[in-house]
Amino acid sequence: MKKIELLAPAGDPQKLASAIYFGADAVYLGGPGYGLRSQAGNFDLDQLRQARRLCSEHGVRLYLTLNATPRTGEWPHLQAYLEELRPLDLDAYIVADPGVLALVRQLDPRREIHLSTQANTANAAAVRFWQAAGVSRVNLARELSLDDIRAIRAGTDLELEAFVHGAMCVAWSGRCLLSAALTGRSANRGACAQPCRWSYRLEEELRPGEYHTIEEDERGTYLFNSRDLRLVEHLPVLLAAGVDSLKIEGRMKSRYYVAAVTRVYRRALDAWQADPEGWHCDPLWLEELDKVSHRPYDSGFLFAREDPVVEAGESRYRRACDFVAVVLSADPNGRALVEGRNRFRVGEQIEVIGPRMRQQTLVLERIETEDGESLSAAHANFRVWLQLPAGTAAGDLLRRPVAG
Template sequence: MKTPELLAPAGNMEKLKIAIHYGADAVYLGGPKFGLRSLADNFTITGLAEAVAYAHDRGVKVYLTVNSYPDNNELPELDRYLEEVAPIPFDALIAADPGVIATIRRISPRREIHLSTQANTTTWRSALFWQEQGIRRINLAREMSLEGIVETRQRVSAGLEVFVHGAMCVSYSGRCLLSSVMTGRNANKGECAHPCRWGYALVEETRPGEYFPVVEDERGTFIFNSRDLCLIRYIPELVGAGVDSLKIEGRMKGINYVASVVRVYRDALDAYTADPASYRFKPVWMEELAKISHRGYTTGFLLGKPQDLDQEYDSRYLRSHELVGLVEETLPDGSVSIGVRNHIEAGATVEVIGAGMREAVVLLDTFTDQEGTPLTEAHPNQRIRVKLPFPAERYDLIRRQKP
């Protein structure tokens, strides 16, 4: 049985290190241009080279997203950009637009190309078409069912990649103009303002300002809002389907999200592939995924067309826990240096989580500044020292239950 790669988002260098530490086999990231997350803290050209070197030193692959749909007037800039990244030894470039793919071919003929979800591959015939164009891996659209994935595997020899976790569009990925029309921010250029997640009302055109609620049920009016994808319960089915890569969405999400999602899917994937016969779903995986920001979970289209319950009739983001800090250094005296991300007071009860589903609850009764002066509270961007009652590791996260 082949173990699929676990592919994680790396929105910046810190998130890349977290993704790798928590068990990603590969990461995908965007450079300064054409990468569909123009509002993310993207890598510079130098940063891309450093990221690839860091990942390769740890046996982790790196894919660069070049998956936006450029305009004619952007083509000279596309050429220059692809020439700039050509010397960087990415394991593949991720693209969707045939013109971009042709340009990669011309500038970097030996470069492996993966087809982005933006190409909306929903059938084995489309997958076969892309395979015949020399595409080495195809991201199957989130709109494909498990049955469709299995049939595609039987007919297509190129690598197949499926999303297992993260936000869903209410439209096919990239085929949406809501954000462009309503805010001028173009989703196809990576600037989506996510208006599908806003609340909507009905207004009669001669009575502006009089809002009539649109109520699909007693809970609300968020008619375009999809729950987030979560396929943690279907790891055996996905491995059995023969997919090559399980992809996690979320280059804009924080380190808490990256760490939690990667460690859960890593644990499930390792548990299943080590011993399929004795594999059992662990409730702790769902408990962990409930702790991070999400909008309710759905299995999307995997088991068939989504039903009413897959819509989230409520704009709230759910999460039971929030990040407090990141272990930045372990010190010779057994204490750790923590980079504080959210205000914390001495006496708080926190969770320390680490790779491999390590987890412990501790009372943070005392902590000091870097010089050893006791503190009663600490603020974001401050560094504190803490003596934990167990050995912690660099990149462990400190989080607490939300009030």
């Protein structure tokens, strides 16, 4: 059976480490420019070199996003940047603009090129066009149904990639002008302010200050807000349709999000690869995905509904757990040095999570400084010693239930 790739986001070096540790086959990340997440941590050239070494050591492929739309005046800088990137020998560049594609082909003709969802590829003829231009993989438009994907698979032999989890956009394949119009920050150049998530009220021109409700709750109306995508329960039909790579959205999300979501899809995909006929969606996977910060989940356009994405869900994020610390080192008995991400204290219930859905709950009995001093609580960025379950390893994360 052909191996299906699990592709995870890596918004900064810490998230990259978690994506690898929790089971990604490949990661995608951004450099200092020309990607569509300019507010992510991103990677300068030295960090890209380090990321390349880390990925190579673990057999993980590394894709760099170059999927923004450059303007004419940026071309000399982009050309110089591509020349600097060439020695890094990254596995692929993710592009959307035909000019960027042509420039990569000119300056670095051996580099593998993946086409971004931003290019809005929605039919097999378009896939064949991009293949003729030198693209080796297409990330399909998010607006496609299963039947659409099957038809594209039947009409091309190119690798196909599809999003399976994360935030969705109210605009067609992310081509939105709302952020640029309201804030001057262009979504198509990587600086989206996400005004689709803001609360709006209707005001009639001749009645200033009189606000009218449109299915409004006490917090306002969310006219453009989209739900979050979750396709873990639908993996068999998506894979049967011919998808080669499953992509998780979230370079702007937390390290905990990257770890928790990647490990669920890793387990689900491994279970399908091992026994496609006997595969079933484990309720634990759904429970775990509810523990990361998310908006109400939806299956997107996969089943060709009339309004699968633009149904205005509430904008408030939901989550069941707080990320409190990362394990830096641990001995076989579970004595571990951890670095705090949020405040936690003695007597709290804490859960350790690791790859392969390993998780165990305990009540913290003692917190010690690196010098052995006893503490009642630890804070963000503190390094402290804890007694955790045997088998805890460096890279594991600690979380606790959200109060109330």
